[in-house]
Amino acid sequence: xRRTPCPxxxxxxxxxxxxxxxxxxxxxxxxxxxxxxxxxLVEETxxxxxxxxxxxxxxxLSVDPYMRExxxxxxxxxxxxxxxxxxxxxxRTPSLAVGDVVFHRHGLRSHALVRYDEVRVxxxxxxxxxxxYLGIMxxxxxxxxxxxxxxxxLRAGETLFVSAAAGxxxxxxxxxxxxxxxxxxxxxxxxxxxxxxxxxxxxxxxxFDYHDGVLAGLRAAAPDGIDVYLDNVGGEHLEAAxxxxxxxxxxxxxxxxxxxxxxxxxxxxxxxxxxxxxxQLRLEGFLVRQNLDLRDELEALVVPEIQAxxxxxxxxxxxxxxxxxxxxxxVLRGENVGKMLVRA
Amino acid sequence: xRRTPCPxxxxxxxxxxxxxxxxxxxxxxxxxxxxxxxxxLVEETxxxxxxxxxxxxxxxLSVDPYMRExxxxxxxxxxxxxxxxxxxxxxRTPSLAVGDVVFHRHGLRSHALVRYDEVRVxxxxxxxxxxxYLGIMxxxxxxxxxxxxxxxxLRAGETLFVSAAAGxxxxxxxxxxxxxxxxxxxxxxxxxxxxxxxxxxxxxxxxFDYHDGVLAGLRAAAPDGIDVYLDNVGGEHLEAAxxxxxxxxxxxxxxxxxxxxxxxxxxxxxxxxxxxxxxQLRLEGFLVRQNLDLRDELEALVVPEIQAxxxxxxxxxxxxxxxxxxxxxxVLRGENVGKMLVRA
Numbered sequence: 001x002r003r004t005p006c007p008x009x010x011x012x013x014x015x016x017x018x019x020x021x022x023x024x025x026x027x028x029x030x031x032x033x034x035x036x037x038x039x040x041l042v043e044e045t046x047x048x049x050x051x052x053x054x055x056x057x058x059x060x061l062s063v064d065p066y067m068r069e070x071x072x073x074x075x076x077x078x079x080x081x082x083x084x085x086x087x088x089x090x091x092r093t094p095s096l097a098v099g100d101v102v103f104h105r106h107g108l109r110s111h112a113l114v115r116y117d118e119v120r121v122x123x124x125x126x127x128x129x130x131x132x133y134l135g136i137m138x139x140x141x142x143x144x145x146x147x148x149x150x151x152x153x154l155r156a157g158e159t160l161f162v163s164a165a166a167g168x169x170x171x172x173x174x175x176x177x178x179x180x181x182x183x184x185x186x187x188x189x190x191x192x193x194x195x196x197x198x199x200x201x202x203x204x205x206x207x208f209d210y211h212d213g214v215l216a217g218l219r220a221a222a223p224d225g226i227d228v229y230l231d232n233v234g235g236e237h238l239e240a241a242x243x244x245x246x247x248x249x250x251x252x253x254x255x256x257x258x259x260x261x262x263x264x265x266x267x268x269x270x271x272x273x274x275x276x277x278x279x280q281l282r283l284e285g286f287l288v289r290q291n292l293d294l295r296d297e298l299e300a301l302v303v304p305e306i307q308a309x310x311x312x313x314x315x316x317x318x319x320x321x322x323x324x325x326x327x328x329x330x331v332l333r334g335e336n337v338g339k340m341l342v343r344a
Numbered sequence: 345x346r347r348t349p350c351p352x353x354x355x356x357x358x359x360x361x362x363x364x365x366x367x368x369x370x371x372x373x374x375x376x377x378x379x380x381x382x383x384x385l386v387e388e389t390x391x392x393x394x395x396x397x398x399x400x401x402x403x404x405l406s407v408d409p410y411m412r413e414x415x416x417x418x419x420x421x422x423x424x425x426x427x428x429x430x431x432x433x434x435x436r437t438p439s440l441a442v443g444d445v446v447f448h449r450h451g452l453r454s455h456a457l458v459r460y461d462e463v464r465v466x467x468x469x470x471x472x473x474x475x476x477y478l479g480i481m482x483x484x485x486x487x488x489x490x491x492x493x494x495x496x497x498l499r500a501g502e503t504l505f506v507s508a509a510a511g512x513x514x515x516x517x518x519x520x521x522x523x524x525x526x527x528x529x530x531x532x533x534x535x536x537x538x539x540x541x542x543x544x545x546x547x548x549x550x551x552f553d554y555h556d557g558v559l560a561g562l563r564a565a566a567p568d569g570i571d572v573y574l575d576n577v578g579g580e581h582l583e584a585a586x587x588x589x590x591x592x593x594x595x596x597x598x599x600x601x602x603x604x605x606x607x608x609x610x611x612x613x614x615x616x617x618x619x620x621x622x623x624q625l626r627l628e629g630f631l632v633r634q635n636l637d638l639r640d641e642l643e644a645l646v647v648p649e650i651q652a653x654x655x656x657x658x659x660x661x662x663x664x665x666x667x668x669x670x671x672x673x674x675v676l677r678g679e680n681v682g683k684m685l686v687r688a
Contacts, residue, residue, distance in 0.1 A: 253621050
């Protein structure tokens, strides 16, 4: 789905007025799947703006699977970090003007106090929705791009397989693979409904519900094998991909969602790992934060496509900061299609 | 150890004389570790030279762990394939002259009938032993070179870990890594005696007996971690290497000796495979036969070093074709140091 940029909001708070921020705290450590009771929504009163600071009213908050891992270490009863885009509504730094659109990491809240060196000012082109800066042009889209372009070196005419295909990284990978010239894009997901959605609305050539068997589903979808596997999952998916990869196939591994809730018990490693030798496969991990230099290249690729209406940043958007926890739990259950966002 | 080129042999057989070839046959399929009874030494009478053929008297035969895998498929009661170097002693092709030194794959025998397009004529430079064309300049050395240079991209100043370090590929890797500028070269091997030999005579900076624990041995030898792992083994070694690899470390995987005797029961995959993501590791398999284009580069690197006496092709040489099976079983038990050869 496509969203319009953050709507204009009436009365800007003056520098002198006290501002409250609706903020998400973590209040205990979850065992296994988190629940709403692990969080609290707190109305914080922000201190007055100090010299060098600006007040940002957030427009969109990013809600991501990786946040589950952080819950083991997050400070309890304190504001959670998270990525957001918003507008400067008050400023005591010459580097940021009221009205500037910024990206920052003080995210899971309605308002944030930021220093100029903690934000990136966005020059949002016409007809590009602000939410795309957390979606296909954000860390999510960049993860897919780094994995496909740099790590896996996906080339025109090749066949791509993506796990967790209906999620943020997965949907972006499907879209970007097409821009990179992939001949065939295959996705696995957690339900038949989502699989159908992938092929009918999200540009995938084939998709299957992994509950029906990963290897069987992949073999049926890729009778001629695959060239690249973008792995969001590990475990059985990785094993099936190794089985079906062609000679000199590449695996770009960017996370293992299956493991976030139980890091002490990783899924078993693929029993067929030795096939890496005989088929001369490459398995490579990557962290998007170590590849931020590709961001400009991604934007240059994506912006004209969005403007021309040929590319969509697939997003599921929950309205209201108070729904942030609900959105996060939905991500962990795989209920989103595309990037999960909260509109603040 | 260093060997001189193949000694001159007296009376060359004329084209008209019948020639016999002492030849190794496989006579049954081994279960697990092969024994001498799985082979027979047969004196074959070679047919007369046909038009287009040459008769080669072999000088050295290559005996390799990979031959164990082939034993599942080899034709029984027939001559085994294998790499060899030798001299043309009779010829009915203008492409090969008596006295030419050639490399070919009709190996495990004293004499072979070859067609000109089945051999590679070697221009052996002064002071380069013929055996080196099966050792550090043969498939063995090329395996090490491809793994280090192309697959793992070993760079000056880095630390290398090699498993099966006292074997053919392992010793070559130790030597070649030094030429490529490695700062520190660490090897694992199957006995304390071989470990000592690696550091005292084969140029390794550190070595350990893996029976004392792979991870403990590697940690002690590489307190600052490793950059590259050349894997000949898989299993526990691979897991330990993943544990100790630094950020952006590379694994070049060229075989799994541990698995050759029991391909149905591969060693367990590394339980810590997911660290590939967090440390951005790269695990890549390669087959030397798909990388023969690097042979000239390897020879250009190695020949001047051998001629200058700075580089040795480490070899264990058994004398006599009749000892070929003994040599092969010794390789499988890891009793060789350096490349295992038979002098025919």
